Amino acid sequence: MEKIYNEHANTVYKFLYTKTQNSDWAEELTQETFYRAIKSIKTYDGSCKISTWLCQIAKHVWMQELEKKSKYKTENISDDMVSSEDSIEDKLVQAEHKIQLIKALHFIKEPAREVMYLRLLGDLSFKEIGDILGKSETWSRVTFFRNKCEIMKGDYYE
Template sequence: MGHLTDLYKENFALVFKYLMTLCRDTDVAEELTQETFYKAIHSIERFNGSCKISVWLCQIAKHTYYQYVDKQVKQPELSELQVSPSIEQLLIEQEDKIELYRYIHQLKEPYREILHLRLLGGLSFQEIGEILEKNENWARVTFYRAKVKLQEEVKRSE
């Protein structure tokens, strides 16, 4: 049991950050992180060691997130309508972010994913390299290229 506790302590932050880049919601990311480790514990015997355990956990996290999204699409929850004057202000403040996300969305992979992991997830280049099964230098260079492509995309649309 001590081995599983160590596994959890060593990898919790990485899995949580990865899920935050995918869902951008702290509560959902925490819940999915717990579910990821639950699934990992129940299938630890299937881990064959062909990759780092952190990569394996992030793969489980990704599939857990996809299952969560599928469930949300199939059974959307009816939320209460909130009418307040601050909603308009929030929309105005978010306008620039939305525009930036549109530009990022137009980029091809792996540039899009690198930008999400670095900017939204706050992951280090080493962590990004581990998740994408590349090295830290590749993550740095690809991030730089993604920024250049993003700047080109913004200039082209202006």
Template sequence: MFETEDIYQEYAQIIYKYLMSLCSDANLAEELTQETVFQAIKSSKRYDGSCKISTWLCQIAKHLWYQELDRRKRKGTVLLEDHFVSDDLTPEEQTGLSMEKMELFKAVHVLDVTSKEVILLRITGAFSFREIGEIFEKNENWARVTFYRAKQRIVKGHKK
């Protein structure tokens, strides 16, 4: 049903951006993008057309990411490097930034799964609201409202 080269050419960038928003690791995102296309080709008979192909591919990618997380959890592997700390900052500034980042991710962590994913796609993956809506098979306005409400819950929780 699908041609490998066609799928890769048309959807690789979308899959890659989605995976980068989840893992923040370019090499892993590229590897998982290739695996996603491979799995899509293998299971192309199961695609029923009820959603966009990009949505279906992102669901496969998310499943592969979860498998990778499970694998790393069993092995005790560190998941993410600290990409946000710059060599230009003093140790005090780095500590402050790390603490702020930790607080943000703690606040995001307690959100429901959908809100958490929308927030992470928006702030770490640089996805547009339209693209986020497509991933969830919703519209752009739904993505904007979901992001806004999640952000409000984070701000409200931070003021306590």
């Protein structure tokens, strides 16, 4: 299991970071993912890549945590929210651009949307994305490029 952890921990972390956008939370969920993987290693049947199996576990862990957090609706103030060199105007413009991009991504159908999220928000390589989704690196590249072109046309923006 240590070998599996060393080979796949970074991929699982990046996958979870795309979901959480919080490094501490992604790290915590990564640890929980591997804990659950150890407990259920006997159920792994080899029908998919180990990285795909781990990311499936990670997705379930993340969704369970979201359910827990939604019950309490607490929001933590992070250090970077308090102190920043960017002006308020710059932050507002960046936030608006991010909102427009996320709105555009919302209209893309799965699994292409997942490719876009993993690449843009998770900074995963096309190979890692292909491994997670059970597809090839080329498929990930082509899917990303086609959807990027669609978004850049501006058809999705208000």
